[in-house]
Amino acid sequence: MSHSLHTTDAIIEDLKRRIAGVSLEATDRSIGIVESVKDGIVSVSGLPDARMSEMIIISSVNGTHETPAMILNLERDAIGAIILGESIHVKEGDLVEGTGEVLRVPVGDALVGRVIDPMGRPLDGKCPIRHEVSYPVEHIAPGVIARKSVSVPLHTGIKAIDAMVPIGRGQRELIIGDRQTGKTAVAIDAIINQKGKGVTCVYVAIGQKESKIAGIVAKLEEHGAMAYTIVVLAGASDPASLSYIAPYAGTAMAEYMLDNGGDVLVVYDDLSKHAVAYRELSLLLRRPPGREAYPGDVFYLHSRLLERACRLDPSHGGGSITALPIIETQAGDVSAYIPTNVISITDGQIYLETDLFHQGMRPAINAGLSVSRVGSSAQTKLMKKVAGKMRLEAAQYRELAAFAQFGSDIDDDTRTRIEHGKRLMEILKQDQYAPLADEEQALIFFALLEGYFSDIAVDDVRKAEHALLSYIHTVDADILVTMKKEGAFSEHIETRLRELLKMHAGERLEERG
Amino acid sequence: MTRMTPQHYAIALDALLAERDVDEHTSILTAFVNVLVIDGMTNRIEEILSVFQSFCDTRTHTVSARVVSRTPLSSEMRTDIIAYVKERTASSAVRLIETIDHDTLGGMRLTYEHRILDATIRTRLNALSHALYA
Numbered sequence: 001m002s003h004s005l006h007t008t009d010a011i012i013e014d015l016k017r018r019i020a021g022v023s024l025e026a027t028d029r030s031i032g033i034v035e036s037v038k039d040g041i042v043s044v045s046g047l048p049d050a051r052m053s054e055m056i057i058i059s060s061v062n063g064t065h066e067t068p069a070m071i072l073n074l075e076r077d078a079i080g081a082i083i084l085g086e087s088i089h090v091k092e093g094d095l096v097e098g099t100g101e102v103l104r105v106p107v108g109d110a111l112v113g114r115v116i117d118p119m120g121r122p123l124d125g126k127c128p129i130r131h132e133v134s135y136p137v138e139h140i141a142p143g144v145i146a147r148k149s150v151s152v153p154l155h156t157g158i159k160a161i162d163a164m165v166p167i168g169r170g171q172r173e174l175i176i177g178d179r180q181t182g183k184t185a186v187a188i189d190a191i192i193n194q195k196g197k198g199v200t201c202v203y204v205a206i207g208q209k210e211s212k213i214a215g216i217v218a219k220l221e222e223h224g225a226m227a228y229t230i231v232v233l234a235g236a237s238d239p240a241s242l243s244y245i246a247p248y249a250g251t252a253m254a255e256y257m258l259d260n261g262g263d264v265l266v267v268y269d270d271l272s273k274h275a276v277a278y279r280e281l282s283l284l285l286r287r288p289p290g291r292e293a294y295p296g297d298v299f300y301l302h303s304r305l306l307e308r309a310c311r312l313d314p315s316h317g318g319g320s321i322t323a324l325p326i327i328e329t330q331a332g333d334v335s336a337y338i339p340t341n342v343i344s345i346t347d348g349q350i351y352l353e354t355d356l357f358h359q360g361m362r363p364a365i366n367a368g369l370s371v372s373r374v375g376s377s378a379q380t381k382l383m384k385k386v387a388g389k390m391r392l393e394a395a396q397y398r399e400l401a402a403f404a405q406f407g408s409d410i411d412d413d414t415r416t417r418i419e420h421g422k423r424l425m426e427i428l429k430q431d432q433y434a435p436l437a438d439e440e441q442a443l444i445f446f447a448l449l450e451g452y453f454s455d456i457a458v459d460d461v462r463k464a465e466h467a468l469l470s471y472i473h474t475v476d477a478d479i480l481v482t483m484k485k486e487g488a489f490s491e492h493i494e495t496r497l498r499e500l501l502k503m504h505a506g507e508r509l510e511e512r513g
Numbered sequence: 514m515t516r517m518t519p520q521h522y523a524i525a526l527d528a529l530l531a532e533r534d535v536d537e538h539t540s541i542l543t544a545f546v547n548v549l550v551i552d553g554m555t556n557r558i559e560e561i562l563s564v565f566q567s568f569c570d571t572r573t574h575t576v577s578a579r580v581v582s583r584t585p586l587s588s589e590m591r592t593d594i595i596a597y598v599k600e601r602t603a604s605s606a607v608r609l610i611e612t613i614d615h616d617t618l619g620g621m622r623l624t625y626e627h628r629i630l631d632a633t634i635r636t637r638l639n640a641l642s643h644a645l646y647a
Contacts, residue, residue: 015645018644018645019641019644019645021644022640022641022644023640024637024640024641026620026630026631026632027629027630027631027632027636028628028629028630028631029628029629029631030627030628030629031624031627031628031629032627033627045627046626046627047627048627095629
């Protein structure tokens with residue numbers, strides 16, 4: 001009885017508080033009238049207090065529908081706004097009211113695990129999202145003083161990336177390549193590998209097929225990744241206005257975590273479609289077209305987005321937003337307009353090649369053209385020790401690879417390097433959805449550098465790699481724990497690893513013979 | 514050929530009436546109605562007249578104000594509203610259009626130029642409902 005009284009009292013108090021907070025004064029506000037609506041663009045007269053990027057609400061004359069829109073054009077006699085959703089309920093003569101604010105989206109922990117549209121509306125058929133906080137989609141990036149240099153690794157679990165093109169928390173690393181080269185696969189593997197690492201992930205799908213996103217969500221759920229991931233979807237059938245704001249909305253959601261000291265990984269898949277959506281809106285708003293019909297501020301479109309990825313100084317919260325933007329090239333042309341724009345903005349790129357993909361090199365990362373401007377600052381000491389040598393050997397192999405075609409006229413040293421390089425390339429191949437821990441990767445590379453794989457046929461290297469990992473987990477899993485704990489190759493770790501490699505090599509020979 | 518909108522018709526009528534003497538206006542209006550019949554635009558005559566009215570209002574500094582209320586306005590209220598609108602728009606005349614709507618429940622809603630003054634009970638109840646269910 002007392003419990004129900006307490007609950008009733010609490011409800012009454014809540015209602016009293018809400019009623020007291022309502023203003024019942026007459027409202028006096030400026031309004032606009034819809035003059036025309038076509039192709040998702042609405043032209044509005046009136047609204048003398050309108051501001052750029054202000055969110056406005058279009059109400060049907062009978063008051064049954066309210067459609068949000070965002071002002072993108074301020075002209076002398078009219079305002080141009082993009083409708084954020086379906087324009088089916090908007091018609092000439094409808095009333096328009098300003099909100100006085102830039103577009104805001106719901107943020108918070110309630111969004112984690114959900115699939116939502118850029119306005120924060122759920123798309124996964126689950127319960128409505130209750131949020132208390134909303135953040136503006138457009139926000140000025142943190143200044144220089146608030147930032148700290150990137151030094152903490154963000155492990156993707158992909159050997160080729162963590163060794164050769166390491167990514168740090170707070171970095172912007174571009175994933176670039178032609179269609180069907182595994183760009184999204186790299187990003188999804190990176191998300192899956194964040195399990196248990198305290199990194200929240202935001203996957204922003206721009207102009208993607210909804211069937212593809214359904215498959216991605218299913219895969220993330222299968223690997224338990226949806227527990228720390230938000231999926232923001234502006235699908236191929238959605239208006240260009242939603243595709244335009246999707247990356248900014250996703251970043252706003254990430255900034256909430258950042259402001260609470262968290263680390264976030266944001267994937268933008270992909271910014272090529274984002275640029276196309278912005279081009280469509282700009283042309284409909286009759287802004288003058290520039291190169292390739294893109295508007296003149298298409299660079300700013302992406303630069304202001306990606307600058308919001310950062311690592312903050314501990315005095316400013318200490319969180320980070322790591323950005324993995326994806327760009328799709330046409331016929332491998334990285335010198336096209338949008339790719340060059342985004343390459344110049346980001347802190348490096350992972351270049352995926354179609355030829356490598358078809359040759360069976362997956363992930364199809366061209367290590368020669370891929371770069372991480374943060375470099376080994378974003379690697380643990382464990383990985384730094386082995387990765388430096390590997391990068392050098394991979395570079396040497398690429399140079400010597402041409403000689404591999406003319407096998408007859410090369411000296412023994414060159415032949416050894418080529419054979420070693422082939423095994424290195426095999427080691428860099430990896431199955432999808434099979435990320436490896438940092439210490440496991442370091443172990444594999446250590447084994448490679450110690451010559452463990454030199455007497456194994458190239459085609460059997462991957463099988464031997466899996467067998468080695470399995471052996472270590474069975475015989476001495478503690479060595480991996482020690483490697484992770486110490487974070488470096490100490491003398492006793494190296495000694496023990498050499499013993500284990502020798503033992504396993506011996507067993508392997510016995511099995512053969 | 515560009516489709517003619519009600520605004521085009523209103524602009525044409527306004528220009529014709531401005532060019533000709535007052536005693537020619539009757540014949541011009543007759544011809545205009547004939548054109549509307551031929552073009553099949555008679556069902557949009559309200560829109561055409563609304564645009565034409567706005568041209569006349571601009572010329573004479575007249576502002577149209579629309580009042581929606583539950584009960585008819587008293588003459589005092591009309592006077593007060595006209596004075597209120599004149600003060601805020603610096604207009605020389607105010608055309609008051611009254612509409613009765615029981616859905617307002619009480620109070621009134623005044624719309625003039627691009628401003629809306631909403632003192633209806635319906636709007637206040639909606640605000641209360643929104644706060645309670647938020």
